[in-house]
Amino acid sequence: MPPVRFVNVTKRFGKVLAVDRISLEVSDGEYLCVLGPTGSGKTTLLKLMAGLLLPEEGSIYIDEKPANHIGAQDRNAVYVPQRYALFPHLTVLQNVAFGPLARGKPVSDALEIASKTLELVRLSSRAQALPNELSGGMQQRVALARGLASGARLLLLDEPLSAIDARLRLDLRHKIRDIVRQSGLTAIHVTHDQDEAMSVGDEILILKNGRIQDSGPPRRVYRKPASIFVTNLFGGASFFEGIVDNTVGETALVSARGLVIQAPSRMLTLTSPVVLAVRKERVRLSFNQPPEMDNVFKGEIRNIRFLGSSNEYVIRLSNGDSIASRNFAESESEFKVGDEVLVSFREGDVMVFEYPPQGLSKELEIA
Amino acid sequence: MEQVLSGAKPHVNPTSTLTRLLLCLERASAKPTTIKSVYAVGVSFFLLIVIIPSIAGIVAQMFSLPSLVLNAVTLNGMERAVSWSFIIGLTVSSLDIVAGVPLAWLIVRRRGHWATILDSLADIPFIVPTVALGFSILQFWSSPDGIAQLFGSKSIVPPGVVLIMLLHFAFSYPVIVRVMVGEFLNYRETYEVAARTLGASSFTAVRTVTLPILRPGLLAAFLLALARSLSETGATIVVAGSFENGTVFISNARNLGLTSAVVVASLILILSSLVVFSAIKLVAPRIRVAPLRVWPNFERKLSRSPTVAIRNITSVTIFLVFVLLPCLFIALPAIMAVASGTASEAILGAGPWKAFWSSMLLSYTIAVLVTIVNIVSGLPLAILVARNRFGTRITKLVDALVDLPIIVPSLALGVSLSFFWGRIGSLPEFWVIVLAHTTITYSYFVRTMTASIQEVQPELEDAAKTLGALPFRIFRKITLPLTKYALLSGAILVFTRSVDETGATSAVSKTLKTAPILLVNWIKGTVSVTPTERALGVGFLVATSFLALVVLRLIAIRQPSRKVG
Numbered sequence: 001m002p003p004v005r006f007v008n009v010t011k012r013f014g015k016v017l018a019v020d021r022i023s024l025e026v027s028d029g030e031y032l033c034v035l036g037p038t039g040s041g042k043t044t045l046l047k048l049m050a051g052l053l054l055p056e057e058g059s060i061y062i063d064e065k066p067a068n069h070i071g072a073q074d075r076n077a078v079y080v081p082q083r084y085a086l087f088p089h090l091t092v093l094q095n096v097a098f099g100p101l102a103r104g105k106p107v108s109d110a111l112e113i114a115s116k117t118l119e120l121v122r123l124s125s126r127a128q129a130l131p132n133e134l135s136g137g138m139q140q141r142v143a144l145a146r147g148l149a150s151g152a153r154l155l156l157l158d159e160p161l162s163a164i165d166a167r168l169r170l171d172l173r174h175k176i177r178d179i180v181r182q183s184g185l186t187a188i189h190v191t192h193d194q195d196e197a198m199s200v201g202d203e204i205l206i207l208k209n210g211r212i213q214d215s216g217p218p219r220r221v222y223r224k225p226a227s228i229f230v231t232n233l234f235g236g237a238s239f240f241e242g243i244v245d246n247t248v249g250e251t252a253l254v255s256a257r258g259l260v261i262q263a264p265s266r267m268l269t270l271t272s273p274v275v276l277a278v279r280k281e282r283v284r285l286s287f288n289q290p291p292e293m294d295n296v297f298k299g300e301i302r303n304i305r306f307l308g309s310s311n312e313y314v315i316r317l318s319n320g321d322s323i324a325s326r327n328f329a330e331s332e333s334e335f336k337v338g339d340e341v342l343v344s345f346r347e348g349d350v351m352v353f354e355y356p357p358q359g360l361s362k363e364l365e366i367a
Numbered sequence: 368m369e370q371v372l373s374g375a376k377p378h379v380n381p382t383s384t385l386t387r388l389l390l391c392l393e394r395a396s397a398k399p400t401t402i403k404s405v406y407a408v409g410v411s412f413f414l415l416i417v418i419i420p421s422i423a424g425i426v427a428q429m430f431s432l433p434s435l436v437l438n439a440v441t442l443n444g445m446e447r448a449v450s451w452s453f454i455i456g457l458t459v460s461s462l463d464i465v466a467g468v469p470l471a472w473l474i475v476r477r478r479g480h481w482a483t484i485l486d487s488l489a490d491i492p493f494i495v496p497t498v499a500l501g502f503s504i505l506q507f508w509s510s511p512d513g514i515a516q517l518f519g520s521k522s523i524v525p526p527g528v529v530l531i532m533l534l535h536f537a538f539s540y541p542v543i544v545r546v547m548v549g550e551f552l553n554y555r556e557t558y559e560v561a562a563r564t565l566g567a568s569s570f571t572a573v574r575t576v577t578l579p580i581l582r583p584g585l586l587a588a589f590l591l592a593l594a595r596s597l598s599e600t601g602a603t604i605v606v607a608g609s610f611e612n613g614t615v616f617i618s619n620a621r622n623l624g625l626t627s628a629v630v631v632a633s634l635i636l637i638l639s640s641l642v643v644f645s646a647i648k649l650v651a652p653r654i655r656v657a658p659l660r661v662w663p664n665f666e667r668k669l670s671r672s673p674t675v676a677i678r679n680i681t682s683v684t685i686f687l688v689f690v691l692l693p694c695l696f697i698a699l700p701a702i703m704a705v706a707s708g709t710a711s712e713a714i715l716g717a718g719p720w721k722a723f724w725s726s727m728l729l730s731y732t733i734a735v736l737v738t739i740v741n742i743v744s745g746l747p748l749a750i751l752v753a754r755n756r757f758g759t760r761i762t763k764l765v766d767a768l769v770d771l772p773i774i775v776p777s778l779a780l781g782v783s784l785s786f787f788w789g790r791i792g793s794l795p796e797f798w799v800i801v802l803a804h805t806t807i808t809y810s811y812f813v814r815t816m817t818a819s820i821q822e823v824q825p826e827l828e829d830a831a832k833t834l835g836a837l838p839f840r841i842f843r844k845i846t847l848p849l850t851k852y853a854l855l856s857g858a859i860l861v862f863t864r865s866v867d868e869t870g871a872t873s874a875v876s877k878t879l880k881t882a883p884i885l886l887v888n889w890i891k892g893t894v895s896v897t898p899t900e901r902a903l904g905v906g907f908l909v910a911t912s913f914l915a916l917v918v919l920r921l922i923a924i925r926q927p928s929r930k931v932g
Contacts, residue, residue, distance in 0.1 A: 102567035
């Protein structure tokens, strides 16, 4: 039984469509990441699930029961806001006990549930501290424990890691995920960080302007993105505008400002304008002709960024377009700025999209 | 340094005197000595004009008495009267919180025209002169012409302790509403949201989360109401009958010429108030809220819309019946006066009205001056306290002393002020009144501003500093715009308090008559006027003050600077 189901749900704020005819279904025990730029409707979606906002159109079902008019306190869905909203006047233990108390449990039972949950997030030693005495990471775990202890089946996390140091963030996102899994909850995790979404989500849902752009398991969404916007959201792709010149079997020949790029031909018609994309980790650099590569072009290295385990290069191709490449840093392949190199990638690694009606640059804008 | 100076120089029109003055002030503010002397002036003003005059008179009188002669009966009466002051004050302030908080909540969360009107109406008890207020409440509850008419009886509440409570309830009520409206506006609703998704009904969320978080605001409101109740004299005498609380005791003793009793009772009342205040301030923040039992079904019922509607109707009714109507009752015949032609006579300045209009002019001139003096002298002190510039301990002491003028009973304050300014000698009476009013109203402005400046992040000022702005410019362009709403509320409190002040003014003035003093003479029958004229006089004062408040509000709304949570 899906804990949450949306059918054509719409929410407006004045004239702004925050959520636009969204239909979705979250399965039991799933960890769903909602990814999108600022203003894409992520938080609104979460608040609609929590019952903090009511939809103008469409239906929301919680555990298959119509829930449009069920108030936030009766949904069994805990909303954890960005800065956690831990009650500053209550200790950690009292904060965690708040949910069971609010649902009418006797004080002793509520405190027992709270201590057990604090053990789960390994914060028993700080039970008597006040929230402002804890680090950001600890506060985050208390917020999580407070949600878990309330007995909710659905956990709604709004940018749960945005207030935490970069290093700790990597650690914590997996901790959150493990705790949620151990407790058998369903979680919706809103974020604007694509790495976070990919590494913790069972499923990813991508929003833009209140509409779903793509959804599915992280690997699928990354490898076969539904649109230019989604491709660009994950970063690291180079885009080329071109026109289909010829198709030979499975291969299309696309002419892009003087270069001819081989791409998969899927349903392409001749002379139709297209956009091609290649992710940087699929682009190889070499001084000599590489074996078994479908697309090989000459270029000049314009920029190098050292990232520790790898190097990122920006190469200017002979037609003036730029392409990005990412190679593992190896001593024998030291390239310098200004080097003439060969850039190569396989036909199968080229993603092909219809030319967007409003132009490529409009599509690449991330608000 | 020269570069920094020129970097901060605004684009000025060299012909404008104002901009040239501002530039001059800005340049001057670059010197640490200038800033130090501004603060020094602020602190000296606080000590010399506010603190010392408030108590010097009483203390000096104590030492000038040949001996403190008090017999057992007087002592006994004094003890009882002072105890009653605290019983009345604590009861009334608690009731005010219970009745005022739901109204403040309604005003903030409804955000409609009705809410704005309610918000403005809640200020009315501030602007009715206190003695007129006492008389109005006496008429409303005790006279056969009052509410008793409805029930066909002679009197509903006779003068005495219950009537005092009704009076104090009415004039403390707006303090609670004013403070709590500000608190609710600044409150982050996410706490409530979090509580609701954890399964709490809205009533439970407010009871267990919102109100405990807003405890400092509630405490401040409670203490202001308590101070007002402990110190009020003028109106209390009118409704007390034969009953004595602390201030009535002092007043009666003074009329009987018992100087020792006046001095001792005043000192005891001031000291015990200070002790009670400090105790409440110390203890209240330390009480930790234990996990609270919740009754989900019952509290859920309280959160449903019929119950909420009943609650809203009840709080508005309490406000109308126990606060607004009793306060305005004395001015009601004014409506008839407009029809009968008394009003046109009044406007033309015939008969007693010539004196009335000149006293109105005097009152408003004084109020404007007092407001300006308060802003100029209070701001440096508010900054010093808010930014802890004295170090923690001295700041705490200064912070406690700021409350002194509102704790001291207004009659004792008047006695002290007249003694102090009488000794100082040849200052013109007009300026003595201005200074006395400044002392009385000082706390209201500094209190409001301190709280507001504390909410401005020091990082903003630091950022402006690194951008090359000089101190005066930072204050003018950063701190002031962010605290403008508080500055206006502070100014409103000061202005209204100055216009309606009676007790202390009558103690320091000899020949000049401010509007409230003139009205006291009308009410007491020292000058013979008809009840219609009396009503019209009070009505004019209330109406003009109300108009001034509305104008100030409009200015505040036009350029909102309120923090958005």
